[in-house]
Amino acid sequence: MRPTWLFDLESNGFAVIPQVLSASQVEKLRLEVEVASGGEHALRGLLDFEWVRELAQSETIRSIMEPVLGKECFAVRGIFFDKIPRANWLVPPHQDLSIAVMEKGEASGFGPWSRKEGVVHVQPPRTVLENMATIRLHLDDCDETNGALRVVAGSHLKGKLSNDDINQATRSGEKFVPVPEGGGMLFRPLLIHASSPSAAPSHRRVVHLEFAASELPGGLNWRWKV
Numbered sequence: 001m002r003p004t005w006l007f008d009l010e011s012n013g014f015a016v017i018p019q020v021l022s023a024s025q026v027e028k029l030r031l032e033v034e035v036a037s038g039g040e041h042a043l044r045g046l047l048d049f050e051w052v053r054e055l056a057q058s059e060t061i062r063s064i065m066e067p068v069l070g071k072e073c074f075a076v077r078g079i080f081f082d083k084i085p086r087a088n089w090l091v092p093p094h095q096d097l098s099i100a101v102m103e104k105g106e107a108s109g110f111g112p113w114s115r116k117e118g119v120v121h122v123q124p125p126r127t128v129l130e131n132m133a134t135i136r137l138h139l140d141d142c143d144e145t146n147g148a149l150r151v152v153a154g155s156h157l158k159g160k161l162s163n164d165d166i167n168q169a170t171r172s173g174e175k176f177v178p179v180p181e182g183g184g185m186l187f188r189p190l191l192i193h194a195s196s197p198s199a200a201p202s203h204r205r206v207v208h209l210e211f212a213a214s215e216l217p218g219g220l221n222w223r224w225k226v
C-alpha cells in the first residue's frame with residue numbers, strides 16, 4: 001500500500017513523516033554535526049563525511065527515498081542548517097534551483113553558473129529538478145516559533161517561477177510545516193519555501209539531503225553521488 005505521505009508529496013510538493021529517526025539516532029547525529037560544524041549554524045559539503053554517506057545509504061533513508069524516486073536514486077548534496085542566537089537567519093520565499101556539479105560544461109539548458117564554497121553550481125532545466133526530492137531530518141522539535149519552513153502547497157507543479165510570481169503565490173497562501181524531533185520533511189525543489197528567524201533561538205538542527213534519480217546530460221556529472 002502506498003503511504004499517505006507519498007500522496008501528500010505528489011499533490012502538495014511536501015510531506016511530513018513524524019518518526020524517521022530513533023532517539024538514539026538523533027543523539028548520534030547531534031554529536032556528529034556538533035563535531036563537523038564546530039558549532040556553526042551551517043555546513044555545506046555534508047556528503048564528504050562518512051557518517052552522512054552512511055545515513056544517506058541507510059535502510060531508514062532508502063526506504064523513504066526509493067518509493068519517491070526509484071531504486072536507482074542517489075544523494076547529490078547534503079547541508080546542515082541550524083538557527084542559533086548569533087546566526088538567527090531568515091530565507092525569503094524561493095525555489096531550490098541550483099545543483100552541485102563536478103565542473104562547468106556546455107550542456108544545453110543549463111545556467112547560470114555559480115560557485116558556493118568552491119563547488120560549481122548550476123541551474124538545470126526544470127525536468128532535472130522535477131526528478132529530485134529533498135529530505136530534511138530534524139534533530140529538534142521545529143514549529144513556527146523556531147524556523148519551521150513556510151511553503152506554498154502545490155507550487156512545485158508550476159515550473160520555475162519569476163520573483164513576482166513567487167511573491168504573489170506566497171501572499172495568496174503559505175503555511176508553516178512543523179516537524180517533530182526525529183521527523184523528516186520531504187519536499188520537491190520547485191516547492192516555494194521560506195524560513196523565518198527563530199523567536200527563541202536555541203537550536204533548530206536540520207540535516208538536509210537532496211536526492212536525484214538519473215545522470216546529468218551533456219557530459220555533466222553530479223558533484224556528489226552517494
Ligand SMILES: O=C(O)CCC(=O)C(=O)O
Nearest residue numbers: 081091096147193195206
Ligand atoms: O533551513 C532553512 O530554514 C531554510 C533552508 C532553505 O531554504 C533551503 O534549503 O533552500
